Amino acid sequence: MASAGYGICGIGAVTGYGWGREALWNGLVSAKPAAILADGYGVAFDETAWVVRVPDGGDPEDGLSRFSRALRAAAREAIADAGARGWRPGRRVGLLHAVVLGDVDVQRSFHVDHHGTQSVRDYLALMPSTPTAMLMKEFGFHGPAMNVTAMCASGNSALITAKLWLDAGMADDVVFVATDLSANRDNVLHFAKIGVAVTDADPLDACRPFQDGSRGFVMGEASIGFVLSNQATDPYLRVLGGAMTHEAYHVISIEPSLTEIRNCFAGALENADVPASAVRYLNAHGTGTKQCDEAEATVLRELLPPETGVYSTKPLTGHCQGASAAVELAVAAMSYQRGAIPAPPTVADGLPGLLNGVTPMADGLTLKSSIGMGGHNAAVVLAPPA
Template sequence: MVLRGIDICGVGTVTGYGWGTGPFWDGLVSGKPAATLTPGYGLDGNELAWVARVPDGGERADGRSRFARAMRAAARAAITDARERGWRPGRQVGLLHAVVLGEVDLWRNFYRSGPPKQMRDYLAQMPSTPMSTLMQEYGFHGPAMNVSAMCASGNAGLLTAKAWLDAGIVDDVVFVATDLSLTPDNVEQFVRLGVAVADTEPLDGCRPFQEGSRGFVMGEASAAMVLSRQTDRAYARILGGAMTHDGHHVTSIEPGLTEVQRCFREALANAGVSPSDVRYLNAHGPGTAQCDRAEGTVLETLFPAEARVYSVKPLVGHCQGAASAVEVAAAALAYEHSVVPASPIVAPAHPQLLDGATPMDGGITVKSSLGMGGHNSVLVLAPPA
């Protein structure tokens, strides 16, 4: 079988584990969640909440907020990594930034603080600003734009990058997904929706495909990748993918799973891969009942019994608009290290669920992400050619 696609040739991450891909990977394979008891949330009368918040850090010159600094740091790390692995930028380098809630902290302060307000403070909060400064830093002149599809934004951005490359619009793409939105206000809304857990340790509350799961622990991240067909040493290859929309409800998955299952089938067809070729399902896996049911149904009806499923959300947290991107980064690093960074099993589980870090024998990985409101997305990944 001839594998087609685009290569992931550089990776950079900023997560609750810290600033850099090293802390991210070490945290995943340790099996210890990034979330900590964090003060200042005041949920249900508790001052402390379990969240995987990105710690303060980064370069002051990259912006006034953790958001801007994380975005620039992750992108810069991915570009540096790609160059060290043999990538040389082509004439047209594009930039795609997946984002749902940007500069939450700055916007809150901007409207809550009294006058006077500086024009530079206002401009700093625009979603185009960190993109513009990154393009200026590297002298890139390809198209640059934001992508937003709720939790599926990362997959959506990567599919857009592949479309740009397939169409010859660009020679290379720098892709970044950033979500640093864990204010007490935002965490409270997800807890009230009944999908987020903040009052117990992550592995106790978030158990995808296991009994007793109550939902997800919220996280933050910025994950970046360089995508190209001009590299000697890739992490992984994106063969293809698909997106559909339920057109059903603002939060819930359509019970018949018609569009979810169509998304998986069309992704495999687009990638030129048979369901029997799939070795791993890197699931959306937030630990909610409806997502466990949806992805469990696909696993059991579409993929072979030998396929295995895992989710990294109990470890890195649900990183919202950056979720699927940080999970693709985990899958790409899995090929590099020959280890699947699965979360440990802590309760009776689906028989195909991996238990903690597991040796990897290559093969096709399917990455699904089911964004709130009906955004279904699936990527098909393979080892580097």
């Protein structure tokens, strides 16, 4: 029998749809992509590019950059939400921050705009440990605190690490945040050169995960916060288990045999102690790139029931890189609570089982997969709250 797992009992969100988890949900159910046609992306993009950017906002006291403000806002919203759902922090609250590139705006300002001449305080803002230290100080948390980085699998990897801390008794509760606000010109340009980011077409036309004619993804940004604990009366869902593997193959490409992706999916089910037949939904990595979509579709056909519903929110939220899995975990959690999955509308022929638009949610488990650049794979098994 599967264990009861741990509950996600608080969610905070800052995305291209705005500041707050309600803005995320309302944007998704509208079926309108969060992307905008942004200026200032250089001649390679005819001076504009389709991109999902977190809008300005947040508390100026949280720092000069959108990154620091979004991180703190997502964490605060998640903690407040958990409190409203009956959570009371234990003695040892841990903190995990899933992050890949860090605060690119602060890096550029320090190294390029000011040539390293800013204050010591501004210099310390470059350190990846500084945001976690400031959050621990704000809330008086004293459990373990660290960053997790596994490219696009970072959110899933942070959730699995949080569960490991709870299993080991190292923490009573864990707050974890995933932040990526790196969709600036430099990064978008290089992902376009790699051939995976699309900048010249409407996202629903360009990014078609598991559908004919997909060209890749639109770059996105987000900061998502969660509280993982069993000390709450009204969790969104339960995390039963998960697994991580690494392909040890290539900095970009997926290993053709798909061995470690299979091992990751199967390992997550084994760790959760549930059969593949219990999975009702695959909340996919679903980038819209050929190799990622084909890899997930292949393992889906081999491992999961034929009636499994499949969806990816990347056509709507963009590919939020280090925060992508966390955005999609938040969508899964709110879907359990609200009884519907806000899948993007399909625009072409595609994979059997691909959800088309907002879909009533049936009982059953969700497998959330992530395939990170460089060979990082992570999958988690999610269950209804009761």
